[in-house]
Amino acid sequence: MRSYRVSVCKGPDCKGNGSDAVFRHATEALPRLGLAPRCELYRGGCYGLCHLGPNVVVREKSDRPPDPFSTEDFQLQGTADEAYYWQMTPEKMERMLLEHVAHDRPVRDLLGDPDTPEDFRASPR
Numbered sequence: 001m002r003s004y005r006v007s008v009c010k011g012p013d014c015k016g017n018g019s020d021a022v023f024r025h026a027t028e029a030l031p032r033l034g035l036a037p038r039c040e041l042y043r044g045g046c047y048g049l050c051h052l053g054p055n056v057v058v059r060e061k062s063d064r065p066p067d068p069f070s071t072e073d074f075q076l077q078g079t080a081d082e083a084y085y086w087q088m089t090p091e092k093m094e095r096m097l098l099e100h101v102a103h104d105r106p107v108r109d110l111l112g113d114p115d116t117p118e119d120f121r122a123s124p125r
């Protein structure tokens with residue numbers, strides 16, 4: 001059974017677009033779903049992907065030493081275990097926790113593309 005580290009960005013753009021609600025939902029959902037023992041929740045900084053947020057990054061907990069500058073909370077690292085979720089909402093966070101954290105299955109249709117240039121909010125989904 002894997003353990004995870006989940007980070008929710010908190011720059012002003014993403015806060016304005018709902019990252020506080022996404023973080024609050026995770027705070028409430030982890031104990032309710034019995035997942036708190038295997039998932040640490042962090043408030044990241046800004047990943048520089050504000051136009052695609054709110055953004056959530058999930059990585060497996062490992063024996064890697066903690067980054068003293070916490071770059072993992074404001075940069076994608078490109079590690080094999082890293083999953084980048086974009087356009088997050090409380091409902092999507094619930095689903096991610098139920099599938100990715102609870103069953104080690106990243107939710108493919110919620111994964112983002114950091115190379116997307118334009119603001120997704122400007123075009124219909």
Ligand code: FES
Pocket residue numbers: 009010011012013014015045046047048049050051053054055
């Ligand atoms: S504030 Fe979310 S990526 Fe910048």
